[in-house]
Amino acid sequence: MAAAELRDDRRAHGVRNDPRTLVIKHLATQSRRFPDLDIASFETPSLSARDAGLAYAIDQAVARRWLTLVTVIEHFLKQPWEDLGPNVRAALLAGAAQLLLLDRIPDHAAINESVEYTKRGPHRWAPGLVNAVLRRVAALRLEARETFDPARRDELPRGEGGAWRLTTPVFSEDATIRLAEQTSHAYETLDAWAGRLGPEVMRRLALHDLVHPPVIVTGAGATGAPHAEPGFFVFDGDHAALATMLAQHPGVRVQDPGSARPVAATASLRPTLIVDACAGKGTKTRQLAAVHPDTRIIATDRDPRRAAVLAESVKSLPLVEAIPYRHLEQWRGKADLLLLDVPCSNSGVLARRVEAKYRLRPENIESLRDTQRQIIADTLPLLAPNGHMLYATCSIDPIENESQAEWVTKWHPFRVVSSELALPTGQPGTPETAYRDGGYHALLNASA
Incomplete structure (x- = not known):
């Protein structure tokens, strides 16, 4: 400074x-x-x-x-x-x-x-x-409009829907640069999305990131407005009411449907031991316990602060044990299911992680790719013969997703059982019950 x-x-x-x-x-x-x-x-x-x-x-x-x-x-x-x-x-x-x-x-x-x-x-x-x-x-504010026209240089879209019509055209004449300015994205991000997914999907993604995401709950005892995806509810109470629900119903989780998709993909498996090696604060760990109620689960995270929250989050679950990351080695060769919810660019959850869209630079993505591969290489020895690895991100970038699954199958004896890329849904002004985060997961099986 x-x-x-x-x-x-x-x-x-x-x-x-x-x-x-x-x-x-x-x-x-x-x-x-x-x-x-x-x-x-x-x-x-x-x-x-x-x-x-x-x-x-x-x-x-x-x-x-x-x-x-x-x-x-x-x-x-x-x-x-x-x-x-x-x-x-x-x-x-x-x-x-x-x-x-x-x-x-x-x-x-x-x-x-x-x-x-x-x-x-x-x-x-x-x-x-x-x-x-x-x-x-x-x-600048001329009038409030019920809809946003991205073709106009004098309109500023609002997160709750509609737009300000401005007295002066302050945004660029170039369509992609204009939308980047209007939605606060880097031009390079929108240009990459347009090239990979098409201009219409790019526009939807850019506008989606303006939405103020709702609080979504799921699990036994969850209540609220029914979400478009069964089993999920949009909670419209205040923080105190949410805390009361969570205290009264330990099975309730605050979790977006997009975040829940990876673990749901393991429902047909019958593991005896699960290792959640990137457990964060424990949301997916608790979902694993709900999907596999008779399975022992070992959960950990590299970050000490998240690990402390994780330990508190799962302490009421008798078959879940939160351990220090350095103790993972004792489970070498024993995990039937390994969950790797790896650090990522957050490009599928930019409406929630508003600061992340300014970090979507090629050098950052490449660094994350290398980190993800190192995590995979470090934790694969935890798998038992014929075990499954669930790789998950909240990214929509193929460098962090499909390319990583391809890398695993190229250099390790694995095959992809199933995979899914889910783009985020919900636009400014649409019902909160239509909102969903984006992300990717691949379920891989050790084939040798």
Whole structure:
């Protein structure tokens, strides 16, 4: 970080216990990191529930539409975006997000707090610039439209459906670049999707990533609006009501239907020992216990924080044992089913992992591919003769999916029993019961 940025940060961030100041401070840190946004939750312990909700909404709106907001803001700038400094960029992003993406926030509140924030910084020009730009952003809104027309340069789609018709065509004349700007994707991502899946599927995927995903529950005791996929329900209560349901019904899981598909593919198997080697926080582990109720399950994860959550998640399941990752070796040659829900690009769940779409760079995908192959190579010795490996990702990229299954069968004695690529479903304005995450899985059998 440059010395000027450090001075900017120290002077601009007096301790003020209000949601907009806290979120702008957080966004200044994120601005320094972009495109590698911090995935840790934005913590607001000092705020009331109402103010914390506002801060979270602003933070999520900016993260989901970062590139869209930058495109709009740059239309009114005379200097390059990167020359503004992180605190000025953060103030503009927070203000523009409130003006264009959030409802029931008075324009003066969104603008004034961003201006006041920059007054505490070292740049005398900053308050005037932020005030002028945000007032022009507010003036862009011509009318709310019930539908979004991607062919227009003067429409900004909204996650809940519809669009803002703008007074000025701020988006690109090129169709793919325009949609990338309107939906906050890198052009290269949409171009790759169009080349692989066709332009119409690419448009659906881009718009899907604007949707605010619902909370979906499944398992014995789950209630809510019936999802399009049987056995799943959209939960519409608050956090306290969800916590009550989970406490009263231990068999209930918060799990998207897309996430549940890989384990469901093992229902016809009769394993005596399952090893879940990338168990994360335990959602698929608990699903394994429901699908295979008489089977012993060993679960672990490399990350100590996730492993701690995993141990707590499965402690009530008598046949499930959470172990340290370093103890996996003792199960060498014993697993009838090995589940590898490997780290991935999250390209099938970008509506949930809003920061991930800015990391979809070729070098990152190639690094993940190598990590996935190393995990496969390290854990294959755990399988018993004629055992099955279930490989799963929440990606829709063939480099992480079909190519990995092909790699396994080329270099190891395995055959693919079944596989599925499921693209995400749900569009802005469509029912929550139609929403589903995307992902891939392949069930492979040791053939020698």
